[in-house]
Amino acid sequence: MVVIRLSRGGSKSRPFFNIVVADKRVRRDGRFIERLGFYNPIAKDGEEKTRMAEDRLTYWRGVGAQVSPTVERILKQSAAKAPAAAA
Template identity: 75%
Template structure:
């Protein structure tokens, strides 16, 4: 099954997450199909905290990819910020 989930990066105590489309059988930080955005929980000031390619998200969910609960929450957060 294909899932849309977070992949952690960044330094110790300074997390940075890529939003990736990956096969569920691959490990969390491993191989992925496509990177569709990022999430920086420690962004302050003018730094961008969340970027998501809505068109690619719609494509992957349209072909059957499952969205993780955390990414689903971030998508709703991005939609609310855009409105």
């Protein structure tokens, strides 16, 4: 099965996550099929916290990729903030 999940990067006490499409059997930070974006949980006010290639996300969901619960939560949070930022 193909899954959309987080892959950890960054250094100790400074996490940075890539949002990737990977085979479920591959380890967390191992080989992946495609990088869709990133999530920076400790972003400052002026920094970008989340970036996602929405067209590729739609494609992968369309062909049956499962989204991990954490990525689903991050997507909902960023969607809720986007209209608030535009207004």
